[in-house]
Amino acid sequence: xxxxxxxxxxxxIFVFVSLWKALKYxxxxxxxxxxxxxxxxxxxxxxxxxxxxxxxxxxxxxxREVSHVGELKEMLKEMLFIKNLFVNQRPFWWLSYTMHxxxxxLGVWTILLGVGALTEPSGLPSFxxxxxxxxxxxxxxxxxxxxxxxxLRRFTDTTLRKYTTPQEYFNLLFIFAVVITGMMxxxxxxxxxxxxxxxKGLFTFTPFxxxxxxxxxxxxxxxxxxxxxxxxxxxxxxxxFTFHKVLWENEPNLRGAxxxxxxxxxxxxQPKTSWSAPHINNKGN
Amino acid sequence: xxxxxxxxxxxxxxxxVQLGKLMDLPAPYDQPGMEPPLTVPKDAWxxxxxxxxxxxVGIDTLIRPQTKAEEEQVVNSFLSGLAKIFSDDVNRxxxxxxxxxxxxxxxxxxxxxxxxxFKASGGQEIYRPIFRSEVLRKIVKKHLTKSGKMLGSLVxxxxxxxxxxxxxxxxxAYRCNLCRRCAQACPLGLDNGLLAREIRKIFSQEMGIAxxxxxxxxxxxxxxxxxxxxxxxxxxxxxxxFMEDDIFAKTGKKIKxxxxxxxxxxxxxxxxxxxxxWPDNPAAFAVxxxxxxxxxxxxxxxxxxxxxxxxxWYDDVQARRVAQEQFKVAKQLxxxxxxxxxxxxxHKASAVSMDRITVGEDKIPVESFLPLLWEMVNRKVLKLDxxxxxxxxxxxxxxxxxxxxxxxxxxxQILQAICPQFREMTxxxxxxxxxxxxxxFAIMQSMNFPEFRKQVGSRMKFxQILQAFQGSMDPxxxxxxxxxxxxxxxxxxxxxxxxxxxxxxxxxYGGLVELVVNALVDIEKPFLEFLA
Numbered sequence: 151x152x153x154x155x156x157x158x159x160x161x162x163i164f165v166f167v168s169l170w171k172a173l174k175y176x177x178x179x180x181x182x183x184x185x186x187x188x189x190x191x192x193x194x195x196x197x198x199x200x201x202x203x204x205x206x207x208x209x210x211x212x213x214r215e216v217s218h219v220g221e222l223k224e225m226l227k228e229m230l231f232i233k234n235l236f237v238n239q240r241p242f243w244w245l246s247y248t249m250h251x252x253x254x255x256l257g258v259w260t261i262l263l264g265v266g267a268l269t270e271p272s273g274l275p276s277f278x279x280x281x282x283x284x285x286x287x288x289x290x291x292x293x294x295x296x297x298x299x300x301x302l303r304r305f306t307d308t309t310l311r312k313y314t315t316p317q318e319y320f321n322l323l324f325i326f327a328v329v330i331t332g333m334m335x336x337x338x339x340x341x342x343x344x345x346x347x348x349x350k351g352l353f354t355f356t357p358f359x360x361x362x363x364x365x366x367x368x369x370x371x372x373x374x375x376x377x378x379x380x381x382x383x384x385x386x387x388x389x390x391f392t393f394h395k396v397l398w399e400n401e402p403n404l405r406g407a408x409x410x411x412x413x414x415x416x417x418x419x420q421p422k423t424s425w426s427a428p429h430i431n432n433k434g435n
Numbered sequence: 436x437x438x439x440x441x442x443x444x445x446x447x448x449x450x451x452v453q454l455g456k457l458m459d460l461p462a463p464y465d466q467p468g469m470e471p472p473l474t475v476p477k478d479a480w481x482x483x484x485x486x487x488x489x490x491x492v493g494i495d496t497l498i499r500p501q502t503k504a505e506e507e508q509v510v511n512s513f514l515s516g517l518a519k520i521f522s523d524d525v526n527r528x529x530x531x532x533x534x535x536x537x538x539x540x541x542x543x544x545x546x547x548x549x550x551x552x553f554k555a556s557g558g559q560e561i562y563r564p565i566f567r568s569e570v571l572r573k574i575v576k577k578h579l580t581k582s583g584k585m586l587g588s589l590v591x592x593x594x595x596x597x598x599x600x601x602x603x604x605x606x607x608a609y610r611c612n613l614c615r616r617c618a619q620a621c622p623l624g625l626d627n628g629l630l631a632r633e634i635r636k637i638f639s640q641e642m643g644i645a646x647x648x649x650x651x652x653x654x655x656x657x658x659x660x661x662x663x664x665x666x667x668x669x670x671x672x673x674x675x676x677f678m679e680d681d682i683f684a685k686t687g688k689k690i691k692x693x694x695x696x697x698x699x700x701x702x703x704x705x706x707x708x709x710x711x712x713w714p715d716n717p718a719a720f721a722v723x724x725x726x727x728x729x730x731x732x733x734x735x736x737x738x739x740x741x742x743x744x745x746x747x748w749y750d751d752v753q754a755r756r757v758a759q760e761q762f763k764v765a766k767q768l769x770x771x772x773x774x775x776x777x778x779x780x781x782h783k784a785s786a787v788s789m790d791r792i793t794v795g796e797d798k799i800p801v802e803s804f805l806p807l808l809w810e811m812v813n814r815k816v817l818k819l820d821x822x823x824x825x826x827x828x829x830x831x832x833x834x835x836x837x838x839x840x841x842x843x844x845x846x847x848q849i850l851q852a853i854c855p856q857f858r859e860m861t862x863x864x865x866x867x868x869x870x871x872x873x874x875x876f877a878i879m880q881s882m883n884f885p886e887f888r889k890q891v892g893s894r895m896k897f898x899q900i901l902q903a904f905q906g907s908m909d910p911x912x913x914x915x916x917x918x919x920x921x922x923x924x925x926x927x928x929x930x931x932x933x934x935x936x937x938x939x940x941x942x943x944y945g946g947l948v949e950l951v952v953n954a955l956v957d958i959e960k961p962f963l964e965f966l967a
Contacts, residue, residue: 175535179527182751183787184629186618187841187865200865202841204786207810208772210800234622239545246543304542312440312560313542313569315591385623388539392624396532400841403791405798413791421524426515427643429655430752 151357153368158352160372167379168387175391180416185400190224193217197224202400210404221398228393230254245303249296249325255289262286263342267349279341286342290333297326321383328374331367338363439560441569444603445595449481451561451603452489458555458894461901463908464934473890480882485602489561493609495881496644496651497602506598509642513601514578516641520633521579528751533633536625537572540565546617546627551868552610555894564617564627567607570594571630574604605644608634612873612892613748614834619865632874635749645749648878653745654753658760662707662741671740674710675733682718686958690725695768696732702770703731703804704761704785706778706921707741713924716777719948719962723808726955727816732768739764742775743921744784748874758789765799773801777946779833779920780873782840803836805919808951809845812852819954821853823961826913828854828950829903831896831927832867833920841865846919846947853954854917860899868895870918872926888926889933897930900942908940913965916944941965 188200193215196202203209227233232250235243262282266274301322304314335344344364351358360368378384403413424430436443436451443451454473459465476486483499484492500506520526520533546564547553553562560566569591576583576592583592594600611631618626639645647653657663666674675692682690693699703724709716724731734740738760746754762785765773775782786801793799811817830850836842843864850857860867870877871893879888904914918924927944936942943965953962961967 175531178531178534179523180791181531182528183790184529184532184626185787185839185841186615186626187838187843189841192841196841199843200837200841201843204803204840204842205806205844207802207806208800209802209806210772228622232622234620235543235545238548238620238622239543242543242545246541308438309544310542312438313544313565316589317586317591318542382539382541385539385541388535389623391531392535392539392626396535396626397618397624400787403794403798404800405795410794414794416527416791417794419527421527423519423522423524425519425525425640425752426512427640429643429650430640 153360153365154351154355154357156372157348157368160375164375164379168384171379171384171387172390175387175395179419180412181396183400184396186397189398189400191216191218191221191398193220203402210402214402221394225393228389242303245296245299247296248292249300252289252292252294252296252329255285256293257289259285259289259342259345263345263349264353267346267353270346270350274346282342282345283340286336286345290329290336294326294329294333297322297329301326317381321381324370324374324377328367328370331363331370334363335367441566441573442594444570445597445600447597447599448487450487450490452559454489454556454559454891456557457890458557458898460894460898461905463940464897464901470890470934474883474886476883484882485599485606487599488603488606489559489610489887491606491610491884491887492882493606493646493879493884493887494638494644495647497605497638499602500598509598510596510601512642513637514596516637517574517578519641520637521575526636526751529629529633532626532629536568536627536629537575539623540568540572540625541623543622545620545622549617549620551614551616551871551895552612552891555891561607562610564611567604567611567634568627568630570600570604570607571634574600604634605638608632608638609646609875609879610887612834612869612871612876614869614873615838616834616866616868619838632748636751639750640752646875646879646881648880649745649749649875650753653875653878654750654757657738657741657743657745657757658753661737661739663743663745664707664711664741666707666710666741668735668737668740671707671710671735674714678710678714678718678721681714682722685718685960685962686722686952686955688722688725688958690721692721693732694735698769699730699732700771701729701731702739702765702768702773702799703733703776704739704742704773704781705733705776706743706781708743708921708925709777710740713921713946715949715962715964716946719946719952720776720804722952722955723811723817723948727811731774732770734764734768736764736767739768742778742781742785744781744789745875745878747780747784747788754784754788755792758784758792761785762789762793762797762799766797770799773799774804774807775801776804777919777921777948779835779923782833782842783835787840803840803842803845804948805836805842805845805849808948809848812849812951817951818956819853819951820956821855821954823954824854824950825856826915826966827856827858827904827907828915828917829858829860829900830863831860831870831900831916831918831920831923832863832865833918833923834867834869834873836920837867838865846917849947849951850917853951858903860903868899870896870920870923870926871930872922877922877925877929885929889930893926893930896927897934900927904940904942910939910941912941914940914942915950915963916942917947917950918944919947
């Protein structure tokens with residue numbers, strides 16, 4: 151029972167803190183424009199070569215065109231394939247993507263376990279069974295391989311080692327430990343039946359039986375879920391803002407435009423403190 | 436120092452790095468003796484300034500303290516400013532991008548390969564974009580976070596915070612051109628350029644320390660006299676008269692340059708450095724605008740005749756003050772729009788960075804001159820003969836115009852229409868390399884800083900220029916680098932002089948409008964002097 155509550159708690163913290171972080175970023179004051187081209191929400195060819203509406207003669211007199219599809223496409227490329235790393239640093243991408251792809255597979259596996267738990271009483275569909283088997287095994291192997299490879303790469307590369315803190319090794323090691331304990335459980339239960347059992351327990355608030363290795367695995371996984379949102383491993387939140395709200399945010403402030411009200415509000419803010427340099431409070435002298 | 440790490444920034448050594456083997460240059464600059472050796476800093480500079488980073492002095496107002504108390508005062512002042520950049524009270528304009536860039540670096544080091552300064556230096560560790568950011572991150576961790584105070588080196592809070600650390604970090608913020616090429620490459624969308632700029636802001640806004648050419652002789656002078664060049668209104672008006680005479684002598688066209696014309700369609704603004712150093716550029720604008728029959732004007736009002744905004748590079752408060760005055764001029768004249776001439780950072784300042792400091796009636800639309808110029812060329816408003824420009828021409832993309840603003844195509848369309856031998860640099864467009872003069876470097880002339888700019892900062896650009904003209908290096912063939920930006924022109928002028936490239940290989944530089952005027956059918960003599 152304690153373990154069940156622990157899982158609820160871990161999941162809650164993971165979701166709650168992630169959302170709280172997202173909300174914190176979303177509520178930050180409007181910043182100065184700081185876009186960087188290419189901006190994928192520009193239309194047509196411009197999104198590719200990095201052009202913008204500023205290329206139009208009298209751009210401000212023309213209707214603003216935005217390609218949300220283009221933005222979504224670029225976002226998916228970055229989310230699903232880590233495109234920027236692929237383009238700019240292929241050797242590192244192989245390692246990083248191995249781990250991330252593994253995590254994505256494990257995400258799918260978790261959903262499939264849930265679906266399996268719901269459908270099992272009326273007979274588990276075989277494709278769900280096999281999809282679970284494939285996603286779980288591939289996910290675990292890739293995540294384990296990727297995380298240990300990243301640790302080794304960071305440790306053996308003289309440049310990366312200079313910039314890697316003990317905490318950053320720990321983060322990777324933590325992921326590796328969770329996956330390895332999961333794989334140890336999997337060895338004794340190749341069909342992931344324990345996973346569906348846990349899911350059933352979570353859906354019905356029913357305690358489940360658990361052996362020693364499974365207990366260790368659940369404790370580690372729960373701890374990881376609690377830990378992630380407090381660290382930079384929560385870049386799944388930050389990345390949305392760096393791209394959408396900073397680098398791709400090029401909404402012009404035109405007279406009568408929708409953004410004007412927000413700008414007006416931002417401009418009305420009166421700071422309570424000040425910078426200390428002499429010229430700040432002594433304009434032009 | 437061997438195997439240098441960010442933690443070493445606080446160590447009391449004479450100089451962290453000594454530049455040696457730089458990136459190779461292509462032929463004919465791949466031969467020995469084509470480049471003077473790097474120098475060492477003078478003892479007097481070592482005593483007075485911070486030369487302990489790489490031997491160069493970028494911040495001429497950063498003075499080495501004489502007593503322990505003075506040292507502590509500098510450190511405390513920095514730490515006070517550090518806390519302020521994370522404040523949602525005084526740093527609202529950059530809080531979100533700053534926090535994101537500080538928090539999420541995955542240390543993948545992708546940024547290094549994108550940085551022209553790191554590459555040009557032969558891979559010096561301190562010039563990796565992540566090196567500077569990591570020093571800042573460590574100070575933030577140590578001074579501002581609970582985890583850093585409790586766990587120290589385990590979470591990366593392992594750096595000594597003393598005068599040397601702070602002074603070196605300040606200097607290091609002026610080894611970045613703020614070109615943001617590294618941010619384009621970052622898989623997490625983080626921005627080392629922004630972090631360098633935030634360090635500059637702490638120095639200026641909190642500590643009152645900024646390079647003289649940017650602050651005292653830059654924004655402060657501009658707010659006082661109207662221009663960072665010191666150009667006053669009477670001198671400006673005299674200059675225009677001289678320019679009208681010069682236009683007549685060169686083109687045979689009698690032009691009256693409109694000044695302070697109320698209710699004009701266009702307020703054209705220039706970098707005042709153009710009037711002083713490259714008057715052919717504003718003259719060419721005058722010829723083309725008159726030829727096209729545009730309803731335009733210049734302003735002789737305080738700040739109206741100088742569109743620069745050096746605040747963009749180091750100080751938000753100054754940037755805003757300058758921009759407010761510039762926008763006020765446009766409003767008072769009652770113009771319909773502001774057109775920015777050939778100045779890259781003025782493009783970014785007026786159209787992008789300062790876009791959200793005015794609303795309602797105060798908001799006057801800002802445009803780049805490039806779409807307008809392409810409109811004039813494309814609609815054949817101007818009668819042009821491309822054969823007059825039949826020599827190799829390459830284009831330098833000012834970072835502020837392309838990467839920061841997305842104006843990429845019009846300048847290419849113009850060059851393709853009027854220059855039969857136009858060729859691109861590699862890479863170009865939004866992937867271009869900075870000229871090495873960006874973020875104030877072009878005007879920072881104190882002590883040995885120009886050496887750093889010319890031999891390291893501008894090195895990648897010089898390589899690109901040479902590569903663009905490979906096969907045409909014969910001194911009998913004139914060649915032209917089109918650089919539609921004052922600061923870029925300044926940096927390119929300096930490298931061409933430094934490497935004697937003009938005298939040896941007949942390579943020239945200038946703006947875009949000069950090429951267009953040179954192609955005008957009804958002008959008898961070449962407008963470009965090197966063709967005369």
